[in-house]
Amino acid sequence: MGLWIDISQRLDKNVAVWPGDTPFSYKINWSKNDSGSVNVGQINMSLHTGTHIDAPFHFDNDGKRVIDLDLDLYIGNAQVIHLPNKTSIGVNELSNFDLQGVTRLLIRTDAWKNRSVFPQTIPHIQPELAAYLSELGVRLIGLDLPSVDPLESKELSAHHELAGHNIHILEGLILDGIGPGNYELAALPLPLVEADGSPVRAVLKKLP
C-alpha cells in the first residue's frame, strides 16, 4: 500500500451532483479507430461536483477566482478530527479539541452515508465558527460534505464568514476510515483562470 491515501470521490456518471446541476459525463470525442493514433476525451461537469474547492467568486462577485488562490493553502500539514452525529458544527462542538497552530482542519462527520445520492440534510458550519478558527490560525477547512452551509441556504452565511476570515473551503472529501490526527494534505486546484471552483485530487499521508 502506498503512503498517500486517496480521499477524493471518483468521477464518473454515477457521482452525485447538486440537485439540478450538470451531470458528470466523459466521452471520447476522437477515437483511436477514427484518428488512427489516439483516444481524445472530453469531460463535462459542474465545478462543485465531487471533491472540490470553492473560490470566493462562487459566492461573491468580487471574490477571488481559482487562479488567484494561494497554493500554499492546499498543500501541507492538516489535522483530522471526528465529529459524528452533529446537526451543526460550532465553537461548542470544537471546544474539546486542541487546535492551536492548526492551519488546515479536516472534519470527518460521516453524515453523508450513501455517496451515490445527494444528501437530504447535512450538519452545517455555524458562521460564528469562522472567527474562532481564524484566531487559532486555521486557513483551510475541509469536510466530507457537499457544502459548509445548510443545503437549502441561499445566504450562504458560513461560506461568507469563512471567506471574511481568510479561511478557504474544501468540500466533498471521503474521510471514511481516516483516524483523527496529523497528516500531510495535498488538494491542488486546477489552474482555471476564470473559475468559481475546481475539482481536486485530495490525498493524505499520516505524519508520525
Ligand SMILES: N[C@@H](CC(=O)c1ccccc1NC=O)C(=O)O
Ligand atoms: N454551496 C455549494 C454549491 C451550491 O450552492 C450549488 C452548487 C451547484 C448548483 C447550485 C448550487 N446552489 C444553488 O443554490 C458549494 O459550495 O459547493
Ligand SMILES: [Zn+2]
Ligand atoms: Zn463548492
Ligand SMILES: [Zn+2]
Ligand atoms: Zn461551498
